[in-house]
Amino acid sequence: MLILTCPYCSVAADETELSAGGEAHVKRETVGADDAAFEQYLFQRENPKGIHFERWRHAAGCGKWFHAARCTNTLEVFGTYSAQTLEPPKNITDAISAARPGWTWRNFS
Amino acid sequence: MSKAISALNGQRFEGAVTVKDLGPRGMITLRGDLSSAAVKKAATSVSGAEMPQAGMCTIAKDQGIAWMSPDELLVVLPYADVDGAIAKMGKTLKDTHHLLADVSDARSIIRVQGTGVRDVIAKLSPADMRPSSFAVGTMRRTRMAQVAAAFWMRDARTIDVICFRSVSEYVFGILSAAAAEGAEVYPK
Structure with a gap:
């Protein structure tokens, strides 16, 4: 069972208390963007076997959205962090680098 | 009635x-910036309880305050006291961004x-x-x-x-x- 610690209420919540919100750090394209950018925004998603960044909501708890970094293969969780950010914070990327040297995900590494 | x-x-x-x-039990949802003095005062003055730490509650006997999320409190008090408490809290929070709702029923x-x-x-x-x-x-x-x-x-x-x-x-x-x-x- 996947257990994520909510960064807002510090509760270690299991999957059944959370709702998945898909891929993290997706840039919303808007008026003026070309077709390729829109296609990327609407349809193109990562589907890695390994490091992944996701959005989750603590639905049955405090109700807040947050980000989680985990491995889809082993269910190892590298950390959770605030939703109010456009990229993973350094302590999260450091934790991943310590466990999986040389990792990359989209343009992050 | x-x-x-x-x-x-x-x-x-x-x-x-x-x-x-x-x-029946009186319950009031109070949302706002929990670090603001007005929000703290509104919750503590009607419940007669201290502000709870995150993830805790200070409900003694049948009234008090419960921490619901980083911006939400639940004020618990006798059912009959709710209307008066909401009016009092509204006055305290007059100049503060907040939400007050009677969720007792x-x-x-x-x-x-x-x-x-x-x-x-x-x-x-x-x-x-x-x-x-x-x-x-x-x-x-x-x-x-x-x-x-x-x-x-x-x-x-x-x-x-x-x-x-x-x-x-x-x-x-x-x-x-x-x-x-x-x-x-x-x-x-």
């Missing part, structure tokens, strides 16, 4: 652990009491109910079987559960089944 009654109307179940409806409050109370709750929710992580005074919003619920530890053998009024019968039913004689995790 007609007399307010709770959805369970005082139902009581005696098993290895007792489950009983506590009747939207909820039910059920008391679970007995020696094996932690096991009764642990059977129904994913919360870690060990005394080391769920001490007296802890507040937890979570789910119970299939519905949202929240509960706090009143004393070592009493947990008060709140749930939506519409699912009161369901929550009372699952609590009763988990609390029944013969359903103890550690039989005598």
Whole structure:
């Protein structure tokens, strides 16, 4: 069972208390963007076997959205962090680098 | 005005652990910046309780404050005091961004009491109910079987559960089944 610690209420919540919100750090394209950018925004998603960044909501708890970094293969969780950010914070990327040297995900590494 | 009654109307179940409806209870949702002095004052002045730490509650007897999320408190007080309390809190919060809502009639409050109370709750929710992580005074919003619920530890053998009024019968039913004689995790 996947257990994520909510960064807002510090509760270690299991999957059944959370709702998945898909891929993290997706840039919303808007008026003026070309077709390729829109296609990327609407349809193109990562589907890695390994490091992944996701959005989750603590639905049955405090109700807040947050980000989680985990491995889809082993269910190892590298950390959770605030939703109010456009990229993973350094302590999260450091934790991943310590466990999986040389990792990359989209343009992050 | 007609007399307010709770959805369970005082139902009581005696098993290895007792489950009983506590009747109508005043509950006010207060959202805002919890570090602001006005928000703290609004909550503490009507409940007569201290501000709780994150994840805790300060409900003594039948009134107090529960921490619901980083920007939400639940003020618990006698049912009859709600209108007056909301008016008073509104005045205190006049110049502060906030939300106040009377949720008394939207909820039910059920008391679970007995020696094996932690096991009764642990059977129904994913919360870690060990005394080391769920001490007296802890507040937890979570789910119970299939519905949202929240509960706090009143004393070592009493947990008060709140749930939506519409699912009161369901929550009372699952609590009763988990609390029944013969359903103890550690039989005598």
